[in-house]
Amino acid sequence: MNKKMDKKDGQFDPETIRIDYDHLDVADIMDQIKKKTDAQRMDDFPVLVSEEDVLPDSSLNASEFEENGPGSSKAKKILLKLMRPFSPIIKLLVLPVHQELRETIQTLDRTNKRLDLLSDYLNGALDEVKTNLGQFNSETNKRVDLAFEDLTRAKEYAKLLHNLSHNIVVEMTKLKIEEENLKIRIRILEKDFEHLKSREKALESRMS
Amino acid sequence: MKLAFVVQRYGLDINGGAELHCRWVAEHLKKFCDIEVLTTRAFDYVTWKDHFPQGEESINGIRVKRFSVNRPRNPERFGKIQDLIVDHEHKEIDELRWIEEEGPLSSSLIHHIKEHESDYDYFIFFSYRYYHSYWGIQTVPHKSILVPTAEHDAVIHLKIFKELFRKPLAFVFNSVEERKMIQALSQNENVMGDVVGVGTVVPKEFKTEEFRKKHQIPGPYVIYVGRIDENKGCDELFDFFLRFKKESDTDVKLVLVGNTKLKIPSHLDIIYLGFTSEEEKFSALNGAEFLIMPSFFESLSMVTLEAWAMEKPVLANARCRVLKGQCLRSNAGLFYENFGEFSLAFHLLLFSERLRKILGANGLQYFNQNYTWDVIEKKYLSLLDRLQQRTA
Numbered sequence: 258m259n260k261k262m263d264k265k266d267g268q269f270d271p272e273t274i275r276i277d278y279d280h281l282d283v284a285d286i287m288d289q290i291k292k293k294t295d296a297q298r299m300d301d302f303p304v305l306v307s308e309e310d311v312l313p314d315s316s317l318n319a320s321e322f323e324e325n326g327p328g329s330s331k332a333k334k335i336l337l338k339l340m341r342p343f344s345p346i347i348k349l350l351v352l353p354v355h356q357e358l359r360e361t362i363q364t365l366d367r368t369n370k371r372l373d374l375l376s377d378y379l380n381g382a383l384d385e386v387k388t389n390l391g392q393f394n395s396e397t398n399k400r401v402d403l404a405f406e407d408l409t410r411a412k413e414y415a416k417l418l419h420n421l422s423h424n425i426v427v428e429m430t431k432l433k434i435e436e437e438n439l440k441i442r443i444r445i446l447e448k449d450f451e452h453l454k455s456r457e458k459a460l461e462s463r464m465s
Numbered sequence: 466m467k468l469a470f471v472v473q474r475y476g477l478d479i480n481g482g483a484e485l486h487c488r489w490v491a492e493h494l495k496k497f498c499d500i501e502v503l504t505t506r507a508f509d510y511v512t513w514k515d516h517f518p519q520g521e522e523s524i525n526g527i528r529v530k531r532f533s534v535n536r537p538r539n540p541e542r543f544g545k546i547q548d549l550i551v552d553h554e555h556k557e558i559d560e561l562r563w564i565e566e567e568g569p570l571s572s573s574l575i576h577h578i579k580e581h582e583s584d585y586d587y588f589i590f591f592s593y594r595y596y597h598s599y600w601g602i603q604t605v606p607h608k609s610i611l612v613p614t615a616e617h618d619a620v621i622h623l624k625i626f627k628e629l630f631r632k633p634l635a636f637v638f639n640s641v642e643e644r645k646m647i648q649a650l651s652q653n654e655n656v657m658g659d660v661v662g663v664g665t666v667v668p669k670e671f672k673t674e675e676f677r678k679k680h681q682i683p684g685p686y687v688i689y690v691g692r693i694d695e696n697k698g699c700d701e702l703f704d705f706f707l708r709f710k711k712e713s714d715t716d717v718k719l720v721l722v723g724n725t726k727l728k729i730p731s732h733l734d735i736i737y738l739g740f741t742s743e744e745e746k747f748s749a750l751n752g753a754e755f756l757i758m759p760s761f762f763e764s765l766s767m768v769t770l771e772a773w774a775m776e777k778p779v780l781a782n783a784r785c786r787v788l789k790g791q792c793l794r795s796n797a798g799l800f801y802e803n804f805g806e807f808s809l810a811f812h813l814l815l816f817s818e819r820l821r822k823i824l825g826a827n828g829l830q831y832f833n834q835n836y837t838w839d840v841i842e843k844k845y846l847s848l849l850d851r852l853q854q855r856t857a
Contacts, residue, residue, distance in 0.1 A: 274813060281823045283796045286813070287806075294805030367803075374704065378728065 466849065467499040467584065471601050472591040473569050475504040475529055476517065482767065483592040483614040486663045490589075490612075491527050493664070493838050494845055501585070502529040503577065505569045505597070512537040513569035532574040542566060551619045560625045564599050575600045582608065587852065589637070593629065594620055602632050609633040610848075615643050616762035617786060627651045635852055637661045637845070639765035641794070642786040657855075659848050662765055664838040667774040668744070671751040682736060685815070686718040687780075688753035690746060690768045691760070693725035693737075698759030698782050703730050705807045710734055712808065717815055720753065722746055751775055755814050755821060763787050770836050773797055773828030778821050780810055797828030 274289050472487040479485070491500050502524075508516035514537040522529050543566040549555055550563045574597055578588065582605050590598040593613040602609045611633040615621055630651035636658030638644040648654055677683060693699045699721075706719050707730065718734045722741050729737050741749070750756065756772040758781040763769075766788060769779050779798030781788035783806070792798035799810035813820060834840070 274809065276813075276817070276820060278819055278823060281796060281820075281827070283799060283824075284793055287799060287810075290799070290806050290809045290813075293809060294803065297805055370704070374700075 466497075466586045466853075467501070468494070468849075469578070469585040469588045470500060470502045470591070471574075471578070471588055471597055472502065472504050473513075473595045473597055474507050474510065475502050475524070475531075476508065477524060479508065482764075483612075485767075486612070486614065486765075487591040488524075488527075489663060489665075490841070490845065492525050493842055495526055497842070497846060498849075500527055502527055503574060503588075504529060504531055505534050505571045505574060506531045507534060507569050511540060530577070532571045532577060534568065535570045535572055538566065538568045538570075547620075550623060557624055560623045563620075563623070564594075564596055564625065567594065568596050570596050575604055579604050587634070587849065590633075593626060599625065599629060602629060606632040607634060610635045610637060610852075612637045612639075613643065613647060614639060614764045615647060616764050617646060618762055621646070621650065631656065635659075635848060637848065639663070640787045640790060642790045643764055646786075657848070657851065659844055661841060661844040661848075662770075662836055663767065664836050664841040665767055665771050665774060666838070667771060668747050671748045672744070673748050673752040676745060676748040677752060680720075680736060680738065682718060682720065682752075684716050684718065685754050686720045686736070686752070687755055687757055687811075687815070688720045688722065688749055689757050689759065690722045690750065690771075691758075692723050693721055693727050693729065695727060696760070696762060698761050698785075699727055701782075702757060702759040703735065705801075705804050705811075706735070707732060708804060709808050709811055713812065715815065717754070719757075720749060722749055747771070747775070750777060753777060755780055755824075758782065758785075758788055760788070761785050766791070769798075770832055773825075773832045774836070776822075776825035776829045778814060778824035778828060780807075780814055795828055795831035797824045797831055799824075 273293065274286065276286060470487055470491045472484055474484050475488060476484075477488075479488075487502070491502060494500060505513060506515040506517045506519060507513040513534050515533050517531050519531055519533055522531070546559065546563045546566050550559055578601050585608065587608050587610055588601060588605055589610045589612060590601050591612045591614065592598055593611060593615055598611065602611060609632065611630075613630075613636065620626070627650055630647050631653045633656065636644070636647070636656060638647070638658055638660045639662050641660055644658060644660055689699070689702065691697055702719075709715075710717075718736055721729065721735065721737045722739075724740050725737065729735060738745075738749070750768075750772060755778045756769065758766055758769050758779055760766070760782060761784055763785050764787060769781070769788065769791060772779055773795060779788075779792060781792050781798055781800045783789045783800035783802045788798075789800050792800050799814060801807035801810050814824075
């Protein structure tokens with residue numbers, strides 16, 4: 258088993274947990290773990306709000322303060338000097354609030370991480386939905402296009418059939434008229450023929 | 466002595482915690498008492514729809530009487546009323562409506578209890594939060610023993626349960642924490658009750674190598690067994706485990722066994738096996754370095770007991786009072802409340818074989834003292850004896 262643990266910044270060192278293997282006590286191990294994690298949290302916190310942000314640093318001398326900001330004044334120096342003996346009390350008074358702040362910030366940090374996870378999950382789900390919707394959309398479009406093509410074709414067929422029917426009707430009407438004309442001509446020819454016959458008979462009788 | 470075990474569902478294929486608990490206890494007590502199980506025809510715990518045939522049958526030598534449900538549960542309607550009673554101001558009548566919706570609503574079962582009260586010496590009700598227990602105990606309070614299987618969830622604070630917990634003749638608790646919680650909620654210290662729990666049997670032989678080959682897990686792994694669910698703390702477990710992997714240089718893997726309701730992160734070191742056979746589950750557990758139990762709500766956690774029975778230590782979620790209490794009492798598991806504690810405890814358990822061995826041995830000892838079937842049977846019989854002496 259690869260058992261090396263990176264000693265990165267801000268990481269716990271499990272080697273410092275003392276375990277009495279002959280009289281193992283889970284409560285004792287957990288107390289040590291708790292203390293270690295609490296201490297670690299305290300160490301991590303100044304990144305966000307350091308004690309220096311809250312309290313005046315007694316190790317700084319007046320000249321350093323002077324260099325630190327143009328706003329430093331003589332009154333400030335005197336005030337800091339006066340406050341120096343009370344610094345432990347101020348720290349003591351301030352620390353519980355400080356602790357609460359730390360815990361609040363940690364809670365907020367945890368919440369943020371959970372929210373990030375949730376947001377990632379939602380984004381993933383949203384992307385999936387988008388992809389699915391896109392696919393569905395393109396498939397539907399294809400099907401609609403195909404159906405539209407079929408419809409246009411059917412419409413053309415209908416038009417053609419309509420024209421064809423119309424032409425057939427016209428042609429049949431023409432043929433009917435033609436037929437009537439021919440019938441009339443036949444009747445005329447028959448009459449002519451009869452007339453010629455009677456004329457033939459008349460001529461024959463006159464000749465005889 | 467004739468006992469009626471009253472439970473929401475019953476059958477060989479039903480693996481829910483309380484139902485399995487009921488079946489195992491019934492099967493182990495049948496050599497001492499005449500036992501009958503009164504239950505519904507339901508199989509599905511969401512709708513309670515009738516599934517099994519009505520009437521009597523025998524399961525592993527236990528007589529089982531099944532009763533129809535009046536109507537299946539409507540999850541939508543149930544969700545609405547659950548929201549009302551959990552998050553909003555409400556009246557007692559709403560809570561009674563909730564218990565009706567919670568189900569399984571079987572008036573014929575309650576009617577049977579009422580009609581045949583004299584046929585049984587005691588009625589043992591499993592799971593306080595269902596219709597059968599609420600109305601069953603109201604029907605025969607002087608003959609009721611309640612196995613609450615309670616978790617520290619929102620509904621336990623309902624007013625109707627505060628009164629219910631004062632009614633039964635006796636309690637069979639799963640853990641000290643469960644007893645404390647129920648007593649604190651209902652001030653029912655005068656009601657007799659023992660912390661008993663449930664036993665389990667672990668196979669003597671395991672096919673761990675076969676399991677490793679089948680799933681291609683040659684290296685070390687830790688395991689979670691159970692429903693993969695947000696309520697079980699699994700999302701936090703994934704987060705913590707992946708952070709631990711990122712920050713440490715280890716080749717440990719996380720093996721998950723059970724049905725999932727969560728999206729499991731796609732990661733090479735998280736291996737999801739799904740629902741496995743009991744044999745495979747035990748083989749997997751046997752090969753693991755330790756068991757992780759990240760759940761927020763547990764009334765006992767059978768899998769934790771199984772791990773201890775197999776001399777495996779446990780890393781549990783300290784926000785579950787029962788798990789934390791069990792770890793402290795057994796001296797067989799570490800626990801965590803945040804990532805820092807998780808990381809340190811995980812590291813200690815993973816890299817100290819000696820620690821694992823001692824914790825595992827403590828676990829086995831705790832299991833043998835409290836959760837073998839001999840012990841469980843004796844505790845039940847002792848409670849029943851005391852009840853009989855009191856009523857005599």
